[in-house]
Amino acid sequence: MKRWYLQPSILIGGSILLAVFAAALLAGTLYPGDPLDMVGAPFVWPGTDAETPLGTDLMGRDLAAGLLHGARVSLLVGVSSAVIALAIGIAVGAAAGFYRGRVDAVLTRITEFFQTIPAFLLAIILVAVLKPTLGTIVFALGVTSWTSIARLVRAEFLSLREREFVRASVALGASDAHLIFREILPNAWTPVIVSTALLVANAILSEAALSFLSLGDPNAVSWGSMIGLGRDALRTAWYMTAIPGLAIVLTVLGLNLLSDALHAALNPRLRRARQATPLV
Template identity: 65%
Template sequence: MTRTSILRSVLSSPAGIAGSIVVLLVLVAAAMAPLLYPGDPFDMVAAPFTWPGSDADYPLGTDLMGRDIMAGLFHGAAVSLMVGGVAAAISLGIGITVGAVSGFYGGWIDDVAMRVTELFQTMPAFLLAIVMVAVLSPSIYTIILALGLTAWPGIARLTRAEVMALRDREFVQALVAMGMRDWRILMVHIIPNALTPVIVAASILVATAILSEAGLSFLGLGDPNHVSWGTMIGAGRDALRTAWYQTAIPGLAIMITVLALNLLGDALNHALNPRLRQ
């Protein structure tokens, strides 16, 4: 399918339209944050505990330190998307590499790769991320690294299954008989044909990384120097009973964004899977 036909198929379903609109709005908010709120989102700009709707200058209110929640929401969109996107890219890079090599060569390489993959799968990914962030010290970079290094096993197994199904196909055997190098067969002919389910899984990876970052921040392991939706939730937990809106607003933003990414993933799956299009 061409890019145009994929886009048309995604936008032909209500789930695809809703997911695309929300993701686009979040991207626009992230891009517009420096223009709409040029100051530091950590600046204390008003009285603390200003409830939403009580001050026109701060429509979503202020937190326990007097920081503008709307400004934090816009700036946090960029950080949360960066965490989700970069962590997903790391997971995809590791997972596709391990899965492609394992599925193509088989034998002892497959055995070793799958044992390593199973080792990572036996450990709870979120718990492993907590340990890594705590050991390396909480920062946006260690959070991204920890989330990226703990989410790749599923991608590796998915890629391996697709590559194993393709390696015995006639066109691959013809390329081997022609003397084409293995890396070229993998990079040019096999991996591009195996990426359909991986592309769908990528949207889930981004959503999972955003949720995981929020969980780490709620536990006090977020980066105190960067505002994200997760750090906003973490900061608001101290006033959870008296000013619940401080955690509810960024929590709602995370929920809507994660839901939109899941809807977009379902629409992509329907567009790229020929059996579902019938």
């Protein structure tokens, strides 16, 4: 196998994500205090004060501290909501694709119903009705983004259900649980793994949008809340929104590049085409 891990998409995307993870891990060490504390004068531009290298916001809070602690919030929300979406989507898609018939019809109608409702609008309603905390945001984003995974898993199960190795297991008297978890699901992971990075990216964007609309956790600093606070000074201090906005752009870019790299590595057709073309 050629060295697929040397492809530019995985090198660039992996480097960006490693930097984001490092920022989240080092946030408590580099900035042990509360990032919501006012540590200096407001409207300090980046590079003008050594103690606040990225400047301060409208309230005199350190943007560097908020940026690093915000990485924690973004990764926590993105990964946690993706796990919820994967659990629901895999369960619904596997049941629909394996049992087919009435079960498939009912679960497909439920999936289509959720798809008719804009996911972000439903998330806004859930967060507005419930108390806006990180747990609520994770729950709202998770239960509104599972439909694409369900459709992918259903399609894979419908295809794999008729394969010879599954029929052989059925002939040997294998149980439904064995067929689902030992025979079919391990062979249906490729599109799920590729879509997971996109789920995390969409969750990060959605959390930032919720925080921008003042529907985020008021006790936690996130990149979206930093952008929302900085919009009041967009004309005079654009750096307040540009810095966290750039962090969101780079993180989502890294996740999309990683998704492309995984798709190229796990897709048999693309892998064979890449093996036929030597690296230069």
